[in-house]
Amino acid sequence: MAQKMMYSAHSLEQIAIAGPQDIVKARGSVRALAAQLDLGVADQTRLATAVSELARNVIQYAGSGTCTLSDCSDDDYIRIRVIVEDHGPGIPSIDMAMKDGFSTSNGLGAGLPGTRRLMDSFSIESVPGLTTISIMLVRERLREKLK
Amino acid sequence: MRIPILRLGKILLASIQTDLSDNDVLQFQNDVVNTIAETETLGIAIDITSLDVVDSFMARVINDTARMARLLGAEVIICGIRPYVAMTLVEMGRDLIAADCSFNLDQGLKMLKQLISKRGDADLDGAEDDVQRA
Numbered sequence: 001m002a003q004k005m006m007y008s009a010h011s012l013e014q015i016a017i018a019g020p021q022d023i024v025k026a027r028g029s030v031r032a033l034a035a036q037l038d039l040g041v042a043d044q045t046r047l048a049t050a051v052s053e054l055a056r057n058v059i060q061y062a063g064s065g066t067c068t069l070s071d072c073s074d075d076d077y078i079r080i081r082v083i084v085e086d087h088g089p090g091i092p093s094i095d096m097a098m099k100d101g102f103s104t105s106n107g108l109g110a111g112l113p114g115t116r117r118l119m120d121s122f123s124i125e126s127v128p129g130l131t132t133i134s135i136m137l138v139r140e141r142l143r144e145k146l147k
Numbered sequence: 148m149r150i151p152i153l154r155l156g157k158i159l160l161a162s163i164q165t166d167l168s169d170n171d172v173l174q175f176q177n178d179v180v181n182t183i184a185e186t187e188t189l190g191i192a193i194d195i196t197s198l199d200v201v202d203s204f205m206a207r208v209i210n211d212t213a214r215m216a217r218l219l220g221a222e223v224i225i226c227g228i229r230p231y232v233a234m235t236l237v238e239m240g241r242d243l244i245a246a247d248c249s250f251n252l253d254q255g256l257k258m259l260k261q262l263i264s265k266r267g268d269a270d271l272d273g274a275e276d277d278v279q280r281a
Contacts, residue, residue, distance in 0.1 A: 020168040028166065042231045045235050
């Protein structure tokens with residue numbers, strides 16, 4: 001049983017984020033992974049939207065970075081983890097960045113707080129030179145009832 | 148990737164059929180605003196049935212485009228937002244889309260015609276010609 005507490009990534013896909021076209025690619029890839037793991041269209045859309053927000057932040061604030069998709073599912077839960085990393089100037093105030101309506105770039109200020117609401121777990125670590133945002137969507141595995 | 152903008156009498160029609168990059172979205176905004184100005188269109192229906200991701204950036208561009216069009220004098224209807232896109236937009240928070248919306252293009256065109264006739268300053272059926280002749 002103790003093994004269930006641990007989960008390791010089964011599959012990894014790393015996408016380089018360097019231009020607007022990579023945002024499209026990243027959200028397409030995470031949608032494909034979610035579909036492959038039998039997540040519904042609503043969850044596919046949540047993940048694609050969340051990844052789109054994070055990838056755009058990379059382009060906007062850091063210029064380039066990476067987006068890593070992993071499948072951390074086990075027998076009971078489907079888990080998709082996405083880690084978005086860049087080597088930009090970092091987020092000066094995470095508290096401010098997580099506030100609705102706050103933006104340093106004349107945006108809507110809905111990106112990070114919105115992404116957090118779409119996901120089941122969300123964490124940011126940011127220092128100048130390294131910003132890492134990790135998100136995860138977790139769903140109980142639907143299985144046919146044993147009879 | 149450029150989105151064609153079609154003219155249907157005094158109304159414009161645009162249908163987004165593929166996932167768009169940020170640059171494509173901004174190009175589309177530019178095209179819409181310029182086409183409205185050139186043609187002095189009374190309304191535009193933008194069909195986004197095929198868009199399966201609308202994030203905060205796209206939502207902002209859609210809103211901005213609708214506001215720009217209204218400043219020029221045109222009415223705007225956004226048609227066919229997918230149910231999962233609607234759920235995601237609301238879950239993300241606040242009023243990300245503030246433009247008028249319709250289920251589909253058909254309903255959107257009817258709504259546009261109503262909006263335009265309610266304004267009372269222009270007629271969809273060739274009233275402009277009468278004015279010019281008078």
